Amino acid sequence: MxxxxxxxxxxxxxxxxxxxxxxxxxxxxxxxxxxxxxxxxxxxxxxxxxxxxxxxxxxxxxxxxxxxxxxxxxxxxxxxxxxxxxxxxxxxxxxxxxxxxxxxxxxxxxxxxxxxxxxxxxxxxxxxxxxxxxxxxxxxxxxxxxxxxxxxxxxxxxGIGEEMGDVGMAMQRAQDKTEQLQARAGALDELIASGALEDATVPVGRDDIQAEIERVNADQNVENELARMKAQLPAASTARAVEAPRTPTARPEREETP
CATH class of the missing domain: 1.10.287 (Helix Hairpins)
Structure with a gap:
């Protein structure tokens, strides 16, 4: 005791x-x-x-x-x-x-x-x-x-003081949290791209075939818009842009018969 x-x-x-x-x-x-x-x-x-x-x-x-x-x-x-x-x-x-x-x-x-x-x-x-x-x-x-x-x-x-130490710790925590969120966002993007996760912004019931059809339609729309813009250009410019320089073709030599 x-x-x-x-x-x-x-x-x-x-x-x-x-x-x-x-x-x-x-x-x-x-x-x-x-x-x-x-x-x-x-x-x-x-x-x-x-x-x-x-x-x-x-x-x-x-x-x-x-x-x-x-x-x-x-x-x-x-x-x-x-x-x-x-x-x-x-x-x-x-x-x-x-x-x-x-x-x-x-x-x-x-x-x-x-x-x-x-x-x-x-x-x-x-x-x-x-x-x-x-x-x-x-x-x-x-x-x-x-x-x-x-x-x-x-x-x-x-930064070793009590007040500044708290500020430094808060800054470190914010940086760590930001890096964690960035890593999470990158991981989710990879999962969505691989098909492991579905994109919530895509309408329900949309499949790969429909997505491919929409992509083809989008490409066709681009080609149509490009053709329309070419039609509006002046004729000379269009001709120069369309015509390509022609090179003379060599005539084949006639083989002599014995």
């Missing part, structure tokens, strides 16, 4: 692959691949934009932290000048924490900048590949279209 199932599966795959191969158009596949590459390039561009946005946001945060740290430094100095050492210490503590956060943000900013640079280079290489693929795609499509047109023209000229 498993063997039969495997055979059916294999047969189905063969038929499916053949059907897909016949329905497959390389131009459509190339266009689809190009669209997929454009979509991938679009995703890479969005990724670069997202990284750049994150880098810019971190950059703004670093700037704000630096401003906050400077403000705390000034507040510590003012508190120390006012004799409030406790406030100065609090301000310096906060400033130290802000400085640590600023350092982390700066490291994050550097990492994002590095990622942005790498993604930008990758995007540029991908753009170049997509542009090269687009040029190559159009060249291949044009070549395929020209080859397809040339193949169709050659098939039409040689």
């Amino acid at each position: 498993t063997s039969i199932t495997n055979r059916f599966t294999t047969l189905f795959r063969i038929k499916a692959n053949k059907a897909l191969d016949e329905a497959e158009d390389p131009r459509e596949i190339l266009d689809y691949s190009y669209e997929q590459q454009l979509q991938m390039l679009q995703r890479v561009r969005r990724g670069v934009a997202d990284v750049a946005t994150s880098r810019k946001r971190v950059e703004l945060q670093v700037s704000q932290m630096q401003q906050s740290s400077g403000k705390l430094q000034r507040q510590a100095e003012q508190a120390l000048a006012a004799g409030r050492e406790d406030l100065a210490r609090e301000a310096l503590t906060r400033s130290t924490a802000v400085a640590a956060q600023t350092t982390d943000l700066e490291a994050q900013h550097a990492s994002l900048a590095d990622q942005e640079e790498k993604l930008t280079l990758a995007m540029q290489r991908l753009e170049a590949k997509v542009d090269t693929f687009r040029t190559r795609k159009e060249t291949v499509k044009a070549t395929y279209t020209a080859a397809e047109a040339q193949t169709r023209i050659t098939e039409a000229v040689t």
